[in-house]
Every structure is written in C-alpha cells, then in structure tokens.
Amino acid sequence: MDRIYLDHMASTPLDPAVLDEMLPWLAPDRAGNPHSAGHRAGWLAGEAVERARGEVAALIGARPGEILFTSGATEANGLALLGAVPEGWAVVASAVEHPSVLACVVELARRGHPIRLLPVDSAGRVDPGALEGGEPALVSVMAANNEVGTIQPIGELARGCHGAGGLFHTDAVQLLATGRIDVGAQDIDLLSLSGHKLHGPMGIGALFVRQGVALRPLLFGGGQQGGRRPGTLPTALCVGLGAACRIARERREADAARLAGLRERLFGALAAGLPGLRRNSPAGDGGLPGCLHVTIPGADAADLLLDLPDLALSTGSACSSGEGGPSHVLLAMGRSAEEAFGSIRVGLGRFTTEDEVDRVAARLMEVFGAAFGGPPGGAQPRGS
Numbered sequence: 482m483d484r485i486y487l488d489h490m491a492s493t494p495l496d497p498a499v500l501d502e503m504l505p506w507l508a509p510d511r512a513g514n515p516h517s518a519g520h521r522a523g524w525l526a527g528e529a530v531e532r533a534r535g536e537v538a539a540l541i542g543a544r545p546g547e548i549l550f551t552s553g554a555t556e557a558n559g560l561a562l563l564g565a566v567p568e569g570w571a572v573v574a575s576a577v578e579h580p581s582v583l584a585c586v587v588e589l590a591r592r593g594h595p596i597r598l599l600p601v602d603s604a605g606r607v608d609p610g611a612l613e614g615g616e617p618a619l620v621s622v623m624a625a626n627n628e629v630g631t632i633q634p635i636g637e638l639a640r641g642c643h644g645a646g647g648l649f650h651t652d653a654v655q656l657l658a659t660g661r662i663d664v665g666a667q668d669i670d671l672l673s674l675s676g677h678k679l680h681g682p683m684g685i686g687a688l689f690v691r692q693g694v695a696l697r698p699l700l701f702g703g704g705q706q707g708g709r710r711p712g713t714l715p716t717a718l719c720v721g722l723g724a725a726c727r728i729a730r731e732r733r734e735a736d737a738a739r740l741a742g743l744r745e746r747l748f749g750a751l752a753a754g755l756p757g758l759r760r761n762s763p764a765g766d767g768g769l770p771g772c773l774h775v776t777i778p779g780a781d782a783a784d785l786l787l788d789l790p791d792l793a794l795s796t797g798s799a800c801s802s803g804e805g806g807p808s809h810v811l812l813a814m815g816r817s818a819e820e821a822f823g824s825i826r827v828g829l830g831r832f833t834t835e836d837e838v839d840r841v842a843a844r845l846m847e848v849f850g851a852a853f854g855g856p857p858g859g860a861q862p863r864g865s
C-alpha cells in the first residue's frame with residue numbers, strides 16, 4: 482500500500498503555497514537579520530516579519546502589536562501560563578489540556594499557586610458555566626482537544642472567568658485550520674497557536690497577548706519583540722506562519738465543510754464493518770471536522786497499527802506517545818484504560834482525498850477485523 486498520511490492532529494503537511502513564499506527567504510541573497518536597523522537587507526527581512534505578524538493577527542481578530550512570535554505552541558503556552566500569572570493567583574485548567582499546559586500547571590503548583598482542574602463530560606466538554614462565581618484566576622482551556630477534537634465553549638468560559646476578575650488563556654492550536662476565533666468578540670486575553678498545525682512550518686508559533694495584559698518574559702536577551710520574547714526571529718519561518726494564517730483565513734469554512742463530510746464517510750464505513758465500534762470524537766459542530774477518534778473494544782490499537790506502517794494514524798497524542806500510559810483525555814472522559822488502549826485517532830487534513838479515506842477504512846477493517854477473528858467487514862469485538 483502506498484503511504485497515506487492521516488495524522489493531521491499531530492502535524493499538518495506544509496501547504497506548497499506556503500513553501501513558495503518561504504523559499505526566497507532561505508536563499509543566500511536574502512541574508513539579513515530582521516532586527517538590523519542600519520541597512521536594506523535588515524529592513525526587507527524586518528518588513529517581511531511584520532507583514533507576517535499582521536497575517537497572524539488578522540486570523541484571530543487581533544492587532545499586530547498583540548502578537549509575539551515563539552518557537553511553537555509549547556513555548557507560547559509556557560509563556561502565557563508562567564509569564565502572565567499574577568503573584569499568588571489561583572490557576573485553573575481543564576483536565577484534558579495538552580501536556581505543555583498541564584506541565585506548567587504542575588510547575589505553578591510547585592511555586593505555591595492554588596490549582597484547580599476542571600472536569601469534562603463524556604464528550605470531553607467543560608461545563609460552560611464552570612467558572613461562574615469563582616475566584617480571580619488565570620484560566621487555561623483549549624479551544625479544541627488534540628486527541629478527540631472536542632470544541633470547548635471558550636466564549637462562555639472567558640465570560641465566567643472575567644466575571645470573577647480573572648485572565649483567560651486558550652490553546653487554539655487545533656482549531657485554527659478549520660475554525661474561527663475572534664479574540665475581541667470572545668473576550669480572550671491570551672491565545673497560543675502553532676505553524677505546523679495549520680499547514681505552516683514547524684518550529685514557529687505565536688502567542689496573542691491582549692494589549693494591557695502584563696507579561697514577564699521567560700528569556701532574556703537582545704530586547705527583540707519588546708523584550709517580552711527576545712531572540713532573533715527566523716524570517717522564513719515567520720513568513721511561512723503568516724502565509725499559513727492568511728490561507729487558513731481564506732479556506733477555513735470550505736475546508737471545514739469538506740473535512741466534516743470525509744469524517745462522516747470514514748465513520749460510516751468503520752461503523753458498518755466493526756460492530757461495537759464506539760465514537761469518542763463528537764459528531765456535528767461539537768468536534769473538529771478533521772478528527773475521528775474511535776474505540777474498538779478489546780483491541781490493542783498500538784499493536785495492530787504496527788501492521789500498517791505506511792498508514793500514518795495514531796493511538797492518541799504524539800506528545801504523550803512515548804509515555805505508554807492510557808490517555809489522560811480518555812480517562813477524564815470516563816473511559817477505562819482498556820478502552821483507551823483500544824482507540825485510534827484519524828486526523829484528516831486539507832489535502833486528504835475521498836479515495837484515501839476509503840482505502841484507509843478498508844485497511845483498518847482488514848487488520849482490526851482479522852484481530853477479532855472474523856472476516857473483513859464482519860468482525861465481532863473480542864470480549865464484549
């Protein structure tokens with residue numbers, strides 16, 4: 482079988498149009514530090530970086546001066562949580578956050594901040610009223626989950642957070658390729674995003690910091706980006722992130738509609754061929770259009786996927802795949818460890834075709850169906 486890439490939640494392929502815009506900035510004749518003020522090479526690079534900052538801002542309804550480039554969303558999340566939390570404040574996060582948020586929460590607990598984790602329901606959703614009447618806190622709730630794709634009610638949560646006098650951060654990494662966020666209308670103070678989750682390059686991301694929100698830097702150096710995130714900016718990567726944001730703004734609705742159709746086509750095929758299949762990712766508008774997460778009861782998904790090395794799928798999050806334990810997201814949703822180990826995540830993206838979806842469905846039914854002892858298409862789940 483030729484290779485099929487359906488792991489877009491882990492990373493999206495670079496859009497060729499993004500690569501085209503980046504390439505000139507990697508050529509030797511474009512050498513120049515974007516922070517060099519004394520010559521044309523520096524000015525040109527600096528202008529390209531600032532245009533890109535404008536594109537990032539436009540994607541989320543922010544002002545360019547409210548965008549800090551970072552090395553990715555791990556850094557953006559760290560800068561938001563460790564850099565924006567006021568002395569002594571409580572820190573609140575959902576139980577299904579990405580490890581780059583949860584590890585900061587652990588660090589903030591170690592530094593003496595009171596901590597509260599918000600539970601989720603069986604669909605992975607935080608109660609929209611969870612923050613009403615609480616204490617002033619730095620709250621971090623992701624816009625969409627990276628394992629099951631559940632979209633969180635961040636507008637309502639931000640309102641509740643502000644009603645209590647708090648600050649609201651959202652990790653919007655997974656939502657922005659296909660979903661719309663407006664930091665003004667949704668009253669968001671801090672937002673993280675990442676290039677390689679919206680068909681841009683790896684190694685670049687951004688943190689939106691609402692004007693007026695105080696931020697302590699994590700790094701110290703040459704004073705770039707107002708000293709809030711110093712370090713020489715990588716011109717080609719910034720340009721690539723800007724292009725990816727512009728293209729996402731142009732395509733997000735059309736991409737979302739097409740991907741939701743492919744997602745349902747895949748689910749329909751798998752559900753017909755694998756009785757007992759359980760869907761963990763929400764259908765309809767409650768979940769990311771490109772994400773299908775299912776449990777095949779009794780299966781050892783990681784083991785079975787080893788039989789499909791040319792098929793890029795995942796059993797959960799790439800970021801915790803080295804750790805071997807059951808997914809903290811599925812456990813928080815009330816699933817058992819056994820169910821978590823029997824789960825696969827399919828991430829569809831901008832360039833996924835109907836033919837690829839059909840071929841993947843057929844291969845999955847072959848491998849998972851055989852593991853359950855039945856013919857392809859007629860499998861009975863083991864132990865249920």
Ligand code: PMP
Nearest residue numbers: 553554555579627652654675800
């Ligand atoms: N948050 C979420 C929800 C993610 O999915 C990821 C990437 N897996 C990150 C943060 C980290 O992003 P980056 O790879 O840019 O550090």
